[in-house]
Amino acid sequence: MVRVASIHQAATVVRFASHHEIPFTTRGGGYSTSGASITYGGIVLDLSKLRAVHVFPDSQTVTVEGGAVWADVDVAAAQHQLIVVGSTLNQIGVAGATLGGGYGWLTGQYGLVIDNLLWAKMILADGSIVTASETAHRDLFWGVRGAGQCFGVAVELGFRAHRQENHVFAGTLCFSPDKLPQIVAFANHFETVTDGKQGFWFGFTMQDSMAQCSILVVLFYNGSESEARQFFSPVLSLEPAMDRTQMLPYDGLNEILNTTDVTTRRDRLSKIDITYPDKSVGFRKSLRGSNITLPLDVDFVRLIYDEFNAVLTDHPQARDSRILFELLPNRQITKVANSATAFASRGPYYNVSSLFEWTEAHLDNEIRSLQQSLMDRIGRCAGITRQPGYNPSTHGTGLYANYAGRDVPVGEIFGDNLSRLRRLKEKYDAHNIFRKWHNLNKHDPPA
Ligand SMILES: Cc1cc2nc3c(=O)[nH]c(=O)nc-3n(C[C@H](O)[C@H](O)[C@H](O)COP(=O)(O)OP(=O)(O)OC[C@H]3O[C@@H](n4cnc5c(N)ncnc54)[C@H](O)[C@@H]3O)c2cc1C
Structure with a gap:
């Protein structure tokens, strides 16, 4: 190094x-x-x-x-x-x-x-x-x-x-799983009421003392507290089990989701009998993405909740994992054509991310494949490609390269932009020395 x-x-x-x-x-x-x-x-x-x-x-x-x-x-x-x-x-x-x-x-x-x-x-x-x-x-x-x-x-x-110039309203909330129908209803409504100054994320995670997953919600509103509270009132009025929303300066906003300190989390996990092969290393992690379109079917989301909850219950060392449906208004993104830049995932849909974290190497394959099948199912049943006649190559691939796993075929990420990327590669990096992220030339061995 x-x-x-x-x-x-x-x-x-x-x-x-x-x-x-x-x-x-x-x-x-x-x-x-x-x-x-x-x-x-x-x-x-x-x-x-x-x-x-x-x-x-x-x-x-x-x-x-x-x-x-x-x-x-x-x-x-x-x-x-x-x-x-x-x-x-x-x-x-x-x-x-x-x-x-x-x-x-x-x-x-x-x-x-x-x-x-x-x-x-x-x-x-x-x-x-x-x-x-x-x-x-x-x-x-x-x-x-x-x-x-x-x-x-x-x-x-x-x-x-x-x-x-103004502070922003933001923070996390936690709800019991019985609030899922109301949360999904708000998500389905979000697209019609947002003017671009808001963000609404929801997903699943297991809180410290809980035996089952809770619903994690993250709110963002670039405006006054009263406007924000009015906008999110259908969610805020649902009696959250935890509410950390507040007005913040922008430079404090992007701390609200920072991972908590590894040592603290390890102490916490050791109380539920997790062993560490090597205390000097951090968690094993895997990030994967997919996409959803609105409206979401609440029964389908409940199914995803049940499946995710089962994975975390069966693997207590993975209880810090989370899955998030990330509703950020996409009007500004889709204003630009997919062919205008190499980024090929501009379309009428929203990212879903899952971050799995565990500790023991022997579980690598099992957890990664559980994660992949969950994310594949979300894409297949709730994503953009389920829409008849939708062409992911030209209308948005639905896959954010920074969320895609390394083994995802590059054509699925870059769609029609791939051939132009390969020509550029010939010009700027003919020996493909920059290939550790997504390897545009699949014939070369991994670095
Ligand atoms: C918990 C979590 C939350 C995330 N949240 C978001 C989010 O809100 N928004 C979002 O857009 N993405 C998000 N991501 C995805 C994130 O953008 C990617 O993981 C990104 O690649 C991380 O960049 P890094 O420099 O921190 O990582 P690194 O591991 O340092 O680098 C990632 C890749 O970029 C390359 N790279 C890094 N720096 C350079 C450089 N200067 N020049 C050339 N190549 C370089 C590395 O070689 C590597 O291939 C999140 C990821 C995680 C794990």
């Missing part, structure tokens, strides 16, 4: 790995769960020392180094009453999230993270450094927005920022 202190050192590492054909990958925030930012017997370029953020209030732009996490950006921009569309978890790497597309609470107002990306300074496979934008290396800029990890190392990114 090479922890570099400058962009030029990073370029030297890329050139060296390329020249000697050494398996190579980049580590940003380290949030990948598919091993995309580690390699065995190869070189990991660690960017964690390159986290500078510069805010330019006059032009409302922000430049961010390639190893920064969203907390760095949120805090720096807030000092000038500015915001940048970024992830809902502020520990995630800015570059990792951005290059794959990027969703955040502000997506309903301002689109995806890539829709606010002005330029990207990239180290290419030969170690050269170029800046891709709408005016220079336009073909690369097309590829960087949705599949950037396949083309180089982003060492600096330029973003459009937006004015944000």
Whole structure:
């Protein structure tokens, strides 16, 4: 692992790995769960020392180094009453999230993270450094927005920022499972009432002292508390078992879902008799995505609840896992054509994410396959492809690359954009050294 202190050192590492054909990958925030930012017997370029953020209030732009996490950006921009569309978890790497597309609470107002990306300074496979934008290396800029990890190392990114003077209303709530019909009813209603300034997520997770899963709800409203409470009144009036909603400054918002400290969670889990093969390592994790369209059938959602609840009950060490139906208004996303950037999942649907966490290696296959079958079922029964005549290749693949597992065929993620991506790959990375994220050239061995 090479922890570099400058962009030029990073370029030297890329050139060296390329020249000697050494398996190579980049580590940003380290949030990948598919091993995309580690390699065995190869070189990991660690960017964690390159986290500078510069805010330019006059032009409302922000430049961010390639190893920064969203907390760095949120805090720096807030000092000038500015915001940048970024992830809902502020520990995630800015570059990792951005290059794959990027969703955040502000997506309903301002689109995806890539829709606010002005330029990207990239180290290419030969170690050269170029800046891709709408005016220079336009073909690369097309590829960087949705599949950037396949083309180089982003060492600096330029973003459009937006004015944000007010605090926002946000937080998590927990409900008992009998409230599912009302929660699903609100989700089905959400699309018709949102003006883009809201987000409504719901899903399932197991609370500490509970023997069964609860319904986790996450609310976001960019406006006053009274407006927010009025908007979400059908949910807030359901007598939540836990309510952590409040008014927050924007730079505190993306902390509300941060993973709790691993040691605390381990102490907690040890009380329910979980053994740890190696106390120095964290949890085993797997993130997978799918999509849903509205309206949702409450009986189907209950079925998913039952199935998920059974997995967690049968595997107590996986009780920190969660599944989330992520309703972020999609009008701004679908304004841009799927062919306009490499990102190919713009359509009239919403992401579903599942994050499974467990501790023992012997359960890897079992838990991963339970997760996959759950997510496949959601896509098949409630997703966009169930609609007659829908063409995922051109109208949105329904699969966010940063949520897709590593073994998902690239055609399912990039649809009709795949052939153009492969041509770009020939031009910018003919030897496919950047292949640890999604491998665009399936014939090459894994790095
Ligand atoms: C709990 C959780 C919550 C999430 N929430 C969101 C969310 O709200 N919104 C969202 O859009 N996504 C979300 N994601 C997905 C997240 O965007 C991806 O996992 C992303 O790839 C993480 O980036 P990272 O830099 O933290 O991870 P890493 O593991 O460091 O990197 C991920 C991939 O990006 C590559 N990479 C990282 N930095 C660079 C760089 N500077 N240049 C080139 N390649 C680079 C790595 O090589 C690797 O292939 C979430 C993921 C998790 C696990």
